[in-house]
Amino acid sequence: MTRQNPYETDLDKNAANYVPLSPIGFLERAAAIYPRRTAIIHGDLTISYAEAYARARRLASALAARGIGLGDTVSVMAPNIPPVLDAHFGVPMTGAVLNTLNIRLDAANIAFTLDHAETKVLITDREFSHVIKQALAMASVKPIVIDIDDPLYTGKGERLGEIEYDDFIAGGDPDFAWEGPADEWQAISLNYTSGTTGNPKGVVYHHRGAYLNAVDNIVSAGMTGSSVYLWTLPMFHCNGWCFTWSLAVVGGTHVCLRRVEAGAIFSSIEKYKVTHLCGAPIVMGMLINASAEAKRPLPGKVELFTAAAPPPAAVIAAMEASGFKITHLYGLTETYGPSTLCAWNEEWDALPADEQAALKARQGVKSPLLAGLEVMDPVSMTPVPRDGLSMGEVMFRGNLVMKGYLKNKAASDEAFAGGWFHSGDLGVMHPDGYIQLRDRSKDIIISGGENISTIEVEDVLYKHPKILEAAVVARPDEKWGETPCAFIFLKAGETMTEEEVIAFCKANLAGYKVPRTIVFEELPKTSTGKVQKFILRDRAKSL
Known part of the structure; x- marks a missing residue:
């Protein structure tokens, strides 16, 4: 007689003990607990958490009134400004999927994306009207176009749609009764890879991964309600590494930066007492080589998280000497942005600065909520020796890995072969369990x-x-x-x-x-x- 497992008997999921994970609820909670706390700063505009929640619900309501719902795509073409933060909550409140467009793409790439994503609504900043106008003419889809007329943009540009963004959300209900996803595996966003050959691939994120990575960021960055995050990282890039959702977890403050320049970064850090920012090594180079006139004294230790190309040890050392605390992250669009970090061990504090910088240049260990990270032989699918010399492919496994590529089963199957996500990056595993990239497989x-x-x-x-x-x-x-x-x-x-x-x-x-x-x-x-x-x-x- 087969023994029945008592822990699986009469202990089923129900509405009281199971709710699908979604980052949307972070904003609802922050607005309830910290309604008057500053959520977003954009020039002279200050938005409280109560106002941020109302803006997101207004957007969701207005979209729903236009028939937008489950499985529809809403694309956004804008720099780091409040409407993009609205969209990260308001779009999934309708069940739709958010697609943030790379603001530096050409018209042909944008047209491809709009068609591939089957975009139903396009929210676009006036600065990019020239390229968007071309893209719309080239695309087969005919989305509803909503223009953002940001007061901080003083350049030329025309309105292309039927209504301006603020007017559009003004018609929405601030008490819109949104619902979370029925299944946390439901898609929340769509991000396109940078497609160095052929067309880019559409990377699909789910609510569960977005929720977990948003929390992972807070844990890894040590963020609290007093944290002030400066948007030097594009919000369109992997949904801003999910920091777009993270700040609401603790009720921290977003400082929007429409144009990323050294002077604007230093002045924002000084004015708003910024505690955290992210960016590629190019941002570090921008700050190191800023003019004396642009530089400002830091209000305290500023945490800077860097990813993309591996930062040279010399650049890290120069940044640390100027008062920034550097943490090296690593990941891909397919892993919700960075999913590893070079976690620091206190005993390394006694090492010379150049040795500390060399350690920080490593890609590190898996972040707290990533299930698996290995360097493996891609043929045998066995881990390489942990000797810091044997090279293999870096592979990921867990909830911080994409659902797959939109409408591209062959590419998804190839990426997930053997039960791991294949990064295409070559690296080594050091004896202490820290990985270090050696190259892209195609760059060796x-x-x-x-x-x-x-x-x-x-x-x-x-x-x-x-x-x-x-x-x-x-x-x-x-x-x-x-x-x-x-x-x-x-x-x-x-x-x-x-x-x-x-x-x-x-x-x-x-x-x-x-x-x-x-x-x-x-x-x-x-x-x-x-x-x-x-x-x-x-x-x-x-x-």
């Missing part, structure tokens, strides 16, 4: 049979005091197959020769790793600060 250079990590060569180049930015790619070579080609952008007013660069590298690298070709030029980047190496590879081939 194989010269004379030897693997060369472009990241290692770039780290050396960044240590030179004249070099502002550096990127290394493979250049075809008849003898060696491939050799390293370095693209270098110098600091303002500096000059340098190829011979100087090569001599510096020879003094700091094994001979076969030294770049054979040096090109001095500005580096092409994505909107999130990642160097577009596919462009540089094409240039290297044509040299």
Whole structure:
């Protein structure tokens, strides 16, 4: 006779003991507990939590009145301004899916996205009317267009839709009776990868993952109700790494920054007593190399979380010396943004600054709510030795991994092969369990049979005091197959020769790793600060 498990008998889920996870409820709670606390600052505009909740409900009500509901897509084209924060709560309150568009995309890419997402409503800032007008003409879908006329934008631009955003939400009900998802697996947002070859892929997030990553951010960043978060990271990028939902967990304050510039960052930090901000290494470089006039004294230790391209140890050291506390994160669009962090151990405080910076440059360990992180052989699906030398592919598993790619089963199946998400990044696992990237699988250079990590060569180049930015790619070579080609952008007013660069590298690298070709030029980047190496590879081939 089979024994019946008593813990599974008459102990079913019901409305009293199970509610699907969703970040929407964070705003409802914050508004109830901290109604007068400042939720959002945008120029002279200050929005309380009670007002923020009402704005989101008005948006949801107005969308629902236009027939928007479960499974519909609402796209938003705007910089870091309050309507984007409204949309992160208001759109999913209707059951619809939020698609934040990259504001630096061209018309063809935007048109593809609108069609692929089957966008029903497009909320667009007047600054981008030129490219949106082109995209709408190219797209097959004909969404309802709502214009944002942000008072902080003083440039040119036209209205394309039938109504302005503030007027649109003014017609909504601030007491709109929204409902959470029936299933936490329900889609909450759609984010497109940057598509370096072919069309970008649509990455689908679910309510459960958004909820957990929002909480994960609070835990990892040590945020409280007194935390003030400055929006230097684009809200369109992985939903702002889910910080768009995070602040409501503790009732912290969002400071919007329409244009990310060094002077604006420093003045905002000083004026609003900013405690936290995020950004790619390009943001760190912007702050390090800011003019004396732009710089301001920090009001205290400012936590800066950086991801995207691995930050060179020299850049981290310079930022720490100027008063910022740097935490290195790592992840992909497919993992809701960063899902690992270089957690700091107190015993490292006694190490010299350069050794501390080298440790901080590692990608670290899984964040608290990520289930699995490994470096594995992608063929055998077995972990590589934890020796800091054996290279494998970085893989993720857990609730902080996307639902999959929209309308692309083949790509989803490939990404999830073997029960893990394959990042495409090559790295090592150190004996202490911390991972460190060595390269993208497509970026590794194989010269004379030897693997060369472009990241290692770039780290050396960044240590030179004249070099502002550096990127290394493979250049075809008849003898060696491939050799390293370095693209270098110098600091303002500096000059340098190829011979100087090569001599510096020879003094700091094994001979076969030294770049054979040096090109001095500005580096092409994505909107999130990642160097577009596919462009540089094409240039290297044509040299």
